[in-house]
Amino acid sequence: MTEKLQHGGDIDAATETFGRPAESWLDLSTGINPVPYPVGDININTWQRLPTASDEAALIDAARAYYRVPDHAAILSAPGTQAIIQWLPIQQTQCRVQVMGPTYEEHAASWRARGHSVEVIDDIDTADADVVIVVNPNNPDGRVIEPDVLLRTARRLSGRGILIVDEAFGDVAPDMSVTPETGAAGLLILRSFGKFFGLAGLRLGFAVGSAFDIEILKRALGPWAVAGPALQVGTQALNDRVWHEQSRSRLANDSARLDKILASAGMALVGGTPLYRLFRSDNAPSIYERLGRAGIMVRKFDYDATWLRFGLPGRDADWDRLESALNSRS
Numbered sequence: 001m002t003e004k005l006q007h008g009g010d011i012d013a014a015t016e017t018f019g020r021p022a023e024s025w026l027d028l029s030t031g032i033n034p035v036p037y038p039v040g041d042i043n044i045n046t047w048q049r050l051p052t053a054s055d056e057a058a059l060i061d062a063a064r065a066y067y068r069v070p071d072h073a074a075i076l077s078a079p080g081t082q083a084i085i086q087w088l089p090i091q092q093t094q095c096r097v098q099v100m101g102p103t104y105e106e107h108a109a110s111w112r113a114r115g116h117s118v119e120v121i122d123d124i125d126t127a128d129a130d131v132v133i134v135v136n137p138n139n140p141d142g143r144v145i146e147p148d149v150l151l152r153t154a155r156r157l158s159g160r161g162i163l164i165v166d167e168a169f170g171d172v173a174p175d176m177s178v179t180p181e182t183g184a185a186g187l188l189i190l191r192s193f194g195k196f197f198g199l200a201g202l203r204l205g206f207a208v209g210s211a212f213d214i215e216i217l218k219r220a221l222g223p224w225a226v227a228g229p230a231l232q233v234g235t236q237a238l239n240d241r242v243w244h245e246q247s248r249s250r251l252a253n254d255s256a257r258l259d260k261i262l263a264s265a266g267m268a269l270v271g272g273t274p275l276y277r278l279f280r281s282d283n284a285p286s287i288y289e290r291l292g293r294a295g296i297m298v299r300k301f302d303y304d305a306t307w308l309r310f311g312l313p314g315r316d317a318d319w320d321r322l323e324s325a326l327n328s329r330s
Contacts, residue, residue, distance in 0.1 A: 011297070018292045026318055027311070029299040031139065031169060031276035033247065034314030036198025037237045046228040055231045062238035063206055067191055068174075073183035074214035077226045077234070081168060081190045081205030082106065087220045088164070089114035095130035100145075102303055103135045104166065127153055127163075135166040137173055140278045140299065140309045142271035147178045151187075154178075158186030162213075165189050171196035171244075172251060172274040182208045195275060196247070197237050204230045251275060254312045257319075262310065265326040270307065280306045287326075294325035 010029070011022045059077055069075050078084050089111045097111045101120035108118045111131070121127060124134065124145055132153065137144050154163040167189055170177045179189045188209035194200035204226060207217055226234075237243070251274035258277050259269055267279040267287075281287060284306050291298055299309035313319045 014292065014297045018295070020295050024295050026296045026313070026321055028313065028322070029297045029309070030200070030311050031273070031309075032195050032200050032311065033198035033251065033275060034312050034318070035247070035250065037233075037240070037243060039199070039233050040236075042229050042232060046232050049228065051224050051226065051228045051231050055228060055235075056226070059226070059231045059235045059238075062235045063191075066238040066244075067177070067206070067208065068180040069208050070180060070183050073208055074211040075206055075208045076214050076218050076221070077231075078205050078207065078217075078221055079226055079230070080194070080203040081166070081192045081207075083203075083221070083225075084190055084205060084207050084217065085110050085166075087217060089116055091216055091220060092116070092131065097131040097133065098127055098129040099133045100124060100127075100135070100138070102140075102301075104139045104168070107133045107135070107166070124149060124153055127157070130161045131164065132157060132161065133164045133166065135168065136176065136178075137167075137169045137273045139169065140272070140276070140301070140307070142273045142276075142278065144173065144176050147176060147181070150178050151181055154184075154187040158184070161186070163187050168192035168195055169273045169275055172248060179208055183210060185210045185212065188213055193234055193237075199233065199237075202230050202233060203227075204234050248274070251312070258310060258312060261319075261323055261326065267308070272309070276309055276311050278307060278309045281308065282306060284308050290328065291322075291325050294321070294328065296322060296325050 011025055011027065014025060015022050060075055063075060085106055095116055097116050097118045098121050099108045099118065101122065108120060112118045134145060134150065150163065150165060157163055163186060165178055167177055167179065170191065182189050188207060191206040191208065193204040194202055207214060255274040255277060262277065262279050267281045270278040270280050272278045288298060288300050288308060301307045313322055
């Protein structure tokens with residue numbers, strides 16, 4: 001039986017645990033932008049017809065520019081990066097995999113489920129496997145490995161292995177991205193659309209790498225992998241440079257505001273990104289319960305009971321609700 005992993009955003013589980021109706025929750029358990037890109041109207045034809053080659057090409061052109069993909073690199077779109085994470089182990093013969101951890105648990109779980117040997121490591125300089133996986137910036141602690149270190153690792157592995165860099169939260173730290181350095185064998189980048197743009201339900205993601213690696217993934221995903229509405233919204237959002245800059249500025253300010261609130265509640269910052277913050281407290285289990293009773297969902301971790309990860313509130317009322325619940329002793 002496939003292992004069930006914990007994820008943020010599981011409103012059903014929170015409702016079952018605390019007995020609150022789903023619509024009453026303030027979900028701070030994910031790293032998704034609480035102020036989403038304004039989708040606007042979607043042409044009815046986009047819902048009724050299959051996606052066209054020109055629709056897909058427009059999205060890929062927008063993604064190339066936004067992620068700064070070099071001309072010699074290949075890129076494909078997918079129905080979320082999770083779909084790519086699931087497919088990658090299927091494409092590989094049995095091999096050794098190392099994952100920099102602790103991190104997003106689906107990486108290790110997907111490779112283990114296909115019978116690969118998986119080891120969790122904590123030092124990129126010790127990486128020596130057929131497949132090495134790094135989430136950068138890391139989820140949940142925001143750890144960042146400098147681009148030159150990642151590129152050096154990819155060169156060291158090239159010819160006998162591949163470095164997969166999951167840049168799901170890379171939109172808030174574009175200078176840390178190695179996407180502009182892709183194209184040669186030995187380096188594959190995953191990019192998630194839904195987190196920064198606040199549209200996780202759209203299910204859109206990208207893989208960037210060598211023409212050979214991307215062609216294998218493209219054949220696995222098949223035609224029309226991305227829905228027409230996702231192609232339209234993704235193209236529009238990726239091209240909107242004004243929104244990108246405004247959102248990065250707001251997220252930076254809001255994450256600093258959240259740090260102050262949580263520090264005032266007696267918690268210590270571990271790390272994070274402008275989309276989520278990881279804090280430590282010896283009272284984390286009781287804080288989690290108190291917030292849950294107040295209808296506020298945050299992310300806890302089985303492997304460290306002192307950690308809680310907080311996403312950003314969006315509306316003024318949500319900020320007030322969080323502060324009130326943290327200050328409550330009931």
